[in-house]
Amino acid sequence: MKKSKRRLKNWSLHLMLLPALILLLVYNYIPLVGNVMAFQKFNPSKGFFRSKWVGLKNFEYVFNLPDIYQVIWNTFYIAVLKIIMGVVIPVIVALLLNEIRKMKFKRTIQTMIYFPHFLSWVILAGVFVDVLSPSSGVIGKAFTAMGLEPVFFLGDPKWFPYTMVLTDTWKEFGYGTIVYLAALTGIDPSLYEAAVMDGANRWKQTLHVTLPGILPIVLLMSILAMGNIFNAGFDQIFNMYSPQVYSTGDILDTLVYRIGMLDAQYGVATAIGLFKSVISFAMLGISYALAYKYTDYRVF
């Protein structure tokens, strides 16, 4: 029979998957299992399974660190502000772009606002540290010119978290509009025609056709963003923070880096990382379950 013959030849499909599976196994699944080192006094020469088991000692140590609750709060605070801005601003900009009738203008704007997404935080940190410097940067000069005391955006603990949220929003809002613009073009034009027939002006059309039209995708993106509740943005903060703003700017990921990579306290650092992963995973699970229930979203 044709069908069984096809199935016999499927070994070549397994073979095609093999290289990717081996790499996933080694560099994704083994590290996942390697999180057991959170419960060990990890000794690199002994490996994941022969190091000394210490139960919850590493976690005890972590939650007795003087700053740990502040760091957890910083992570949560910065991440939540970024999530909110990451939905609100792109939606507004997409709605405004949708009102543009000159296609060439619209495309030029899109080209410009997508661009920062593709630059690394190393480059952008280099740029922002210079631009935001109170003594020599353009922003500082502008403040002075307006007769204001220049704000120390990257060096003042009061300003640092908001500087992170703003610069991240600046980098990503344009890219974030793509999904909403796609949803906007997907709205059935006959709905607008019907609204015009009913005498709706542009504002009414936006309110009663456009917004309901993109609401599902806005909801979906907000729900899916919940998995980022502890992702405050390592690349960005690592490249822009300094000890003087640790009080408001130190986050779980940077703490893991300093404890793990600089102090080589592998077990302790892994405990922090695992704490973050477990909570993020739980949030992700909840968000996917919600998305499954309230929207048509399927992971694949």
Added chain:
Amino acid sequence: MHKKSLGMKIFTIFNYTFLTLLALTCLLPMINQLAISFSSSSAVAAGDVGLFPVDFTLDSYKYMADKPEFWKSLMVSLKRILIAVPFSMIICVLAAFPLSRQDHEFPARKYYIWMFVVPMLIGGGLIPTYIVVRNTGLIDSIWALVLPYTVNVFNTILLMNFFRSLPKELEEAAYVDGATHWQVLVRIILPVSKPVLATVTLFVIVNHWNSWFDGLIYLNSPDHYPLQTYLQTQVVSANLMALESLRDIRQIGMISDRTGKASQIFLAAVPVLMIYPFLQKYFTAGIVMGSVKG
């Protein structure tokens, strides 16, 4: 459309102006750095440089020209891309093809796809991954920058969704004629998949060009650093250290080097600028496909 109301006119003017200003803010910081890199150190120190160079000079670029570390790290980045891109593309395409088969043709698909999705949902974490990279003997080798990132699940799913969206008639005909899976992939699927292959290739190039943290933790010798890691250690951390003493404006060393730093930052962004037009042509479709349809 017929006559616009006054409110509509005002809104339209506001909208065009606002979006223009918003789009400009996305470019101005880079333009400011570009202007600084072409200005004299004294003009930069005096804070005169905004969007146009003052006392136009190529000094900082001349200074860069004989800065061997910069060029060495640039070569590392290029080498990394030349190795990683073909390697990653081949492995991801090979994985995406079986995953794009129908469940009834390839029943194991539903188990395999979970093996790809799980790493996307939960990562191994920094330290365990570092230990594995170390124990697989990759420290200080360029392969440390390649192997852990070879299988990009997002890209694989993007490819898979594209392959699934292709019309089935051609491949059905080929199978009836006795073609193997390899022949179907190479002769039928790949020739019509150029847009998605271009998208993913560009994504992989940009990812590898931009990544810096792996170089920082997996490479011991600064001689082996790719460009972004070099910039991180030489420009960004140095700047952050200077931040400490920024309150007093006496860090003359740092200020006079601002032109040099700006030129390095700008040069590191040039490749992204160069491939951006191609990237832009494709990525919108890719993103929508990847994030909405999943």
